[in-house]
Amino acid sequence: MAQFGACEVTLDSKRNFNKYRMMLASVVPPCVPFIGVFLSTLQFIQDGNRDTLSDGLINFKKRQMASEVISDIKRWQAHSYNLQSVPVIREYLEDRLGLGFGGGLNGGGGSGGGGGWVRESEREREMRMGIDRFWEMSLEREPREREDEKMARLLQESGFL
Structure with a gap:
């Protein structure tokens, strides 16, 4: 306290x-x-x-x-x-952020065993797909602008145009 x-x-x-x-x-x-x-x-x-x-x-x-x-x-x-990965925390965050399929790698986001080569490959694939999903959501909310459009917008916002 x-x-x-x-x-x-x-x-x-x-x-x-x-x-x-x-x-x-x-x-x-x-x-x-x-x-x-x-x-x-x-x-x-x-x-x-x-x-x-x-x-x-x-x-x-x-x-x-x-x-x-x-x-x-x-x-x-x-x-x-230089942060060290803590598997239990990482799995909890992945589960909460929805980066895995079906509620996490263990089906419920708990702290399961394993961690062999196949499991890491599956984890990497799920992470990549989760990141790709977040990128798509980001583009939906803020579509990319061409450089000339961006420059024109910035000049307009700053009062130069």
Whole structure:
């Protein structure tokens, strides 16, 4: 319970998560920071700053602030994480994400034995098919744009067209 209390104090949203930000500044990567703080900051920047200034010029300060937040996120992503695979956790996540067929490799997502060559081949095939399914869902929600369409959209959104 003491650990939970310490986490609660650190992640207190008062003063824009100031305690968490100070703690995060002292952390040596690799670290997986709480993405919600970054998303909240981006939302505050979006909602609290006008896109254009009173004279009609683009508010580049707003874009600079958003860029700094995104750069900070990318800084954390730039480090490699030497994580060890934990089969029970991996199977649980695969089951919950629906990457396997029929509720996981063991039929129910439990921690079965095995793990031989055939099983790994089956697991790899199921993972690939699951990833392919997520990619198709992503394309349905956000269809790919041609480069010229993308450039035109970005120029329009930024006010240049």
